[in-house]
Amino acid sequence: MTRSYRLTKGNSEDIGFVSTCLVTSAITFSEFKEWIYYVIQHTENVPSYLFDILDIDEKFDYTLKRQSVIGFTPSWEGTKQEEDALDGIAYKRNPNYKSDAVSRDEALKTLKEQSHIEKHFREMFPFIQW
Numbered sequence: 001m002t003r004s005y006r007l008t009k010g011n012s013e014d015i016g017f018v019s020t021c022l023v024t025s026a027i028t029f030s031e032f033k034e035w036i037y038y039v040i041q042h043t044e045n046v047p048s049y050l051f052d053i054l055d056i057d058e059k060f061d062y063t064l065k066r067q068s069v070i071g072f073t074p075s076w077e078g079t080k081q082e083e084d085a086l087d088g089i090a091y092k093r094n095p096n097y098k099s100d101a102v103s104r105d106e107a108l109k110t111l112k113e114q115s116h117i118e119k120h121f122r123e124m125f126p127f128i129q130w
Contacts, residue, residue: 005039007047009072016076017124019066022059025097026089026121029059031128038127078117085114089121093130 006013018035021027027035036050049070056062056069067073078086087099088111099107111118122128 002044003042004045005043007039007050007074012072012074013076014124015070016074017078017120019074020076020078020083021086021089021121021124023063024083024086024090024099026086026093027125027128029062031125032059032062034127035125038125081110081114082117084110085117086121088112089118 005015007015018027018032022029022032033054036054039050040046052069053062056065062069084102084107087097087102088107088109090097090099091104091107092111097104102110
């Protein structure tokens with residue numbers, strides 16, 4: 001089954017969401033790469049930059065090189081509450097997670113209020129079990 005992902009400069013919502021998940025530590029860098037492999041297997045029009053990202057070894061290098069590797073800055077138009085909900089996912093997935101942006105209690109409360117974020121996360125990362 002193929003799916004159409006939003007991965008282009010004019011429509012980068014999916015790669016933007018996934019990049020935001022990485023930056024907020026809702027996913028690890030290895031899970032980010034796993035998502036790329038998933039996209040490659042489940043879509044027909046794979047942008048070449050996804051293969052270039054697979055050559056990057058660390059999250060820090062990706063965040064530094066993202067613009068030059070992808071060719072644009074991917075964007076996800078999430079609200080502050082939706083971003084806090086991603087922190088909630090990070091807290092749920094990793095008991096040792098710490099956020100400078102929001103407390104554990106507030107993030108988990110926001111995640112409950114913004115339940116569509118967890119639904120979207122699970123749809124975007126069907127291979128992640130937690």
